[in-house]
Amino acid sequence: MQTDTTPTDAAQSQSQIQSHTLIASDRVEGTPVRRSDGSKVGTIERLMIDKLSGNVAYAVLSFGGFLGMGQKHAPIPWTRLTYDRMLGAYHLDLTDAELQSAPSVAADQEFDWGDRSREVEIHNYYRVPPYWGAY
Amino acid sequence: MQTDTTPTDAAQSQSQIQSHTLIASDRVEGTPVRRSDGSKVGTIERLMIDKLSGNVAYAVLSFGGFLGMGQKHAPIPWTRLTYDRMLGAYHLDLTDAELQSAPSVAADQEFDWGDRSREVEIHNYYRVPPYWGAY
Numbered sequence: 001m002q003t004d005t006t007p008t009d010a011a012q013s014q015s016q017i018q019s020h021t022l023i024a025s026d027r028v029e030g031t032p033v034r035r036s037d038g039s040k041v042g043t044i045e046r047l048m049i050d051k052l053s054g055n056v057a058y059a060v061l062s063f064g065g066f067l068g069m070g071q072k073h074a075p076i077p078w079t080r081l082t083y084d085r086m087l088g089a090y091h092l093d094l095t096d097a098e099l100q101s102a103p104s105v106a107a108d109q110e111f112d113w114g115d116r117s118r119e120v121e122i123h124n125y126y127r128v129p130p131y132w133g134a135y
Numbered sequence: 136m137q138t139d140t141t142p143t144d145a146a147q148s149q150s151q152i153q154s155h156t157l158i159a160s161d162r163v164e165g166t167p168v169r170r171s172d173g174s175k176v177g178t179i180e181r182l183m184i185d186k187l188s189g190n191v192a193y194a195v196l197s198f199g200g201f202l203g204m205g206q207k208h209a210p211i212p213w214t215r216l217t218y219d220r221m222l223g224a225y226h227l228d229l230t231d232a233e234l235q236s237a238p239s240v241a242a243d244q245e246f247d248w249g250d251r252s253r254e255v256e257i258h259n260y261y262r263v264p265p266y267w268g269a270y
Contacts, residue, residue, distance in 0.1 A: 021185075021186050021187070021248070021249075022183040022184060022185055022186065022192055022193075022248045023183070023184050023186050024181045024182070024183055024184075024195075025160040025161075025163070025164065025181050025182035025183075025184060026160075026161075026164060026181045028160070028184070029160065029161060046159045046160050046161045047159070047160035047182075047184070048157040048158070048159055048160075049157060049158050049159075049160060049163070049182070049191055050156075050157055051156050051157065051158050051218075052156065053190075054190050054191045054213050054214060054266075055188075055189050055190055055191070056184055056189045056190070056191065057157055058157075060159075078189050079189065083186075113156070113157045114156075131189075
């Protein structure tokens, strides 16, 4: 069960909680991603970390793998995901059609992480600023 | 086998590689930490991510668990670790004695992540600036 706080957090002042709450990488891995209506978009497979800055760049979303389609991996900019306690999941309102047109690779292929132009495309798609600061 | 680059990286210019190389969270988990002489300090159990900034705050080092001692978890500031290809491990020159006096908890206990003064202690111990910007 994924929760956002620990009993220790709860005992502390709200400002303290907001200023430094930590989450474990292996708790994020495997967490579902859901739409506002509770329907499941997919599951977070792993996080991709920018070694230079130490920032989480992407959550790799695993989806598909049904009706004869292969499973796919879509890198979602980390800033685009918010954890929703009511949903018990990260929240992302993408329709199945939007998901199909989102930048993704087959689950058994490696994303071309060295390609900055591909990364620009991802950030444009999700309309968020890039993790490396500027285009 | 943990490597630091992919064939794709290698094909690119050095400046590009340095500006945006990514590493997967589940590849960091389980990676050994070694001293300059190659001896093993421990293994990275997981990463702790600051939800507010999206920065990796700590790598949780798992060590001990021999000669009747219980296994311990020590949070190491992420900025303190560098990956060493020759060692095939993250590099950290801590003696066993230093490790014993480093801030840590028993492996079955949760680190008190809500306690900023404890976090200051950790960063002082490793002599690195805190991930939240200032004391």
